[in-house]
Amino acid sequence: MVTDGTGAFFAEWDRRGPGAERSVERAGLLAHALETGTTGIPVLTVVGSKGKGTAATYASATLAAAGCRVVTVTSPALRRERERIRVNGTAISDADLTRLGARIREAVRYLPERRSGEGYLSPSGLFTIAGVLHARAVGADAIVLEAGMGGVSDEVRLFPPDVVAMTEVFAEHLGVLGDSPAEIAVDKAGVTAATTSAVVSLPQTPPVTEAIAATVADRTAGRLKPEVIGASDLPEAVLPAAHGRRNAELGRAAAERLLDAAGRRRPSPGRLHRVLSSVRLPGRLSWHRLPGTTILLDSAIDRTGAATALAEARRHWDDIDHVLVCLPDHKDIAGVIDELAGLPVTYVRLPEYRHLRFTHPLPPHWTVMDDGELTRERLASLGERVVGLGTVYFIARLLDLLNADTERLFEV
Template sequence: MGSPRGVGGRRSWLGRRCPAQSIVASSTTVGRRPGNERAARPAPVRSGGVPQPGRRRPPVGTVADRDGPHDGRPGSPARSRRPVSSSHAEITAALTARWPEQRVAPSLARITALLELMGDPHKAAPVIHLTGTNGKGSTAIVIESLLRASGLRTGRFSSPHLSRVNERISIDGEPISDERFDQIWTEIEPLVAMVDEQRLDGVAMTFFEVVTAMAFAAFADAPVDVVVLEVGMAGTWDATNVADGSVAVITPIDLDHTHLLGGTVAEIAREKAGIIKPGAMAVLAGQPVEAATVLLERAMEVGALVQREGVDFGLLERTPAVGGQVLRINGAEGPVGDLHLPVHGAHLAQNAALAVAAVEAFLGMKALAPDVIQQGFDAVRLPGRMEVVRRSPTIVLDAAHNPHGARATAAALAEAFDFHPLVGVLAVMGDKDVDGIVEAWTESFEQVVVTQVASTSRGMPAEELAEVVASRFGAERVHVEPRMDAALERAVALAEADGGPVPGVLVTGSVIAVGEARTLLVRPGSEDDQPGEPLLEVADSGQFGEADGPDLGGGTVR
């Protein structure tokens, strides 16, 4: 691995002590619940509301620092200084072959052990932690944009990805490059192998745990001023929960992943409440009563402060406008109006208000100036969320993957577009409430093209999904195309042949399906409104959406 020290004898985040001596075999030692060894609270806040730069700077000297500052983004001066042992495709394949993230291995022992070997990079910067059922990703993106507008350097970790695994790790709003991703993996691979050998709680490190650790490494190395951290699933046992978030953001909670998290909203809320830490600020979106009760009980239990939508902050007014909507929100110091948000949908407007509240909480309840909020909103781009990727006919992508999300998207489409006809392209995961998702679209789609994803075995087969859709729409309105490229072509043909005044196509049902469609429709590196030529096929590369490794069997699920 080489020396853990970098240029000038400064220590790297990697190996602050000898890795061979620091791995602890006992899971009772390294697998403690987060909270026994807390990171320091967030940086002190000066009168202007911005954390002081005098906080501990994460040590430098990793591969990314040896030729000067490096933030991991394409074009960074130190982008590619050292050859990696494997190609990016090989590294991605090796990672996705691990225990897949949709299978739960509830333990923090493995991620804690790895981060200890790496020198605890997750403690290098304050964290805004997000969980919830719907809206985590869009809220995280708006939070990041507002923080950047406030002059802070940001790291954002999100999941799943649409097209490339690198999308999960962003610095200042840009995914890290393939080269940077590969460099981080090459640096930590020996440490991952050491933790794998321990089989803590009977499982080697999972895909999600490894990528989470890679994100913390990238952020510590950049370094960033604040980390925006989105959970993978639930909260308590999610690998991201090793972080000590100074702000915990809970987006709306509803039924999802019920086979893993519980069959009631209260049970799911209990799992998600685990990210609320002692002394933190919990910023709560509007919740069902059962969820709100659980979240407030958790906040009282750990001594966290609470900001509630509809009580302490919220969306006061919204007016649909060209290219988005105009908002009036209630912030830390009262109403702020005439804010243009360049995305459609009431649910995304509420997420934007939640994001403002989260950032103001992070800044010590210092109100954001209206021009800062507008600057942050102007920079918001939400790939795969009410995203228009083609005109004539218009093709919209939205990753709604449960009934609650589908209903919100259906309402947003009806408000923002006057499609006639609207043809749906639908592909869903087999472990979702498929009938509930289909029911949400019965008043919107005139015809439905049913397909299936190519890049994961979790996808429901097209023929099976067609039976569910036909039970709601009638067989004469349902068309089956197992390949995404063929499904898109069929949907466009149906929309154009109808003869309606405003033909439209919506691709929805899962993040993975939207990722595959986006890869077919948008040229890499292009702006969102510059669609590319459709490809001939979607490769089964493991690059899309969630990692879907082999069915390893066994394991413990709660």
């Protein structure tokens, strides 16, 4: 997925030492040097454990339907790194990415020299800063930021949000963001700023609900209470399948709150429905074809996600010929193994991602391979009906292998 112009975004990541962590503080110095902190552009930030990309896409589509020029920053990329930054759903050009990389590289030269053991500038954080730079360059009316992992611990905190959208928070990144879902929720909700006008959330478990409410109250001196998004009033035809519907509705609701705060009119129902019905989400219950083979891809990382993807496959097929799955150790491998019982499975490792471990015990009948062994011919040989599940890095690998169209996510 590497293209020309991305070297500046990965320079410190590539040179990081064992156990090194990203430095949001160092990213803050860079953002200050680039004068990105006061753009005057309304910001909508999406945080949560899963479904952030869907929420960010539908928020962006809603804003675009209202006539806004919206810059969206998501992570990681689908096929090409320039897809991390989009204008009205369309990836920026290679030339734009090169220009942004040059500005990042030049500004980094003036930062204090990074000493051994100190935190590095993370790629996702640098793309976030670059996205804000691009928004200013193109005269954007709104910015939608998808947090990488956390909230207050993520570089998105450098850009105080006018609206925060919270997808479901669960036990993802335990021991990193917190030791319980409630502690993780505190980190994610901590992105809320004193100037935030609305926090909208999907329904959460009681401990997570309490943690979000307390954090938002603390960050806004008691001024704000999170708003829980209920059932959608949108036609089913304009929403994605399964759990994606809730995240899509969250994105739409958050975008409407941003429009209200900015004093802009919401889109008419007809225009909103037209734009939302054009949304494409590659790698999220998306269908693809090779000669003689149909493939369903989904970035499922736990038992529930795997069950949802298998149910969607069985809505269309009498049987599933093969499943490709790629989950590092910190995902819910045990739950996914249970869901895949009785199915032919190939487990795929990603050796190039040194920060991911693939050592969890697997069923003895599973085939194991590295992603470098995957080819279009290998995929086609697995049968007529194939399901691909796993981390977004793996799904991106399959999208690239299938030459999927990831350039534009919706039409305005």
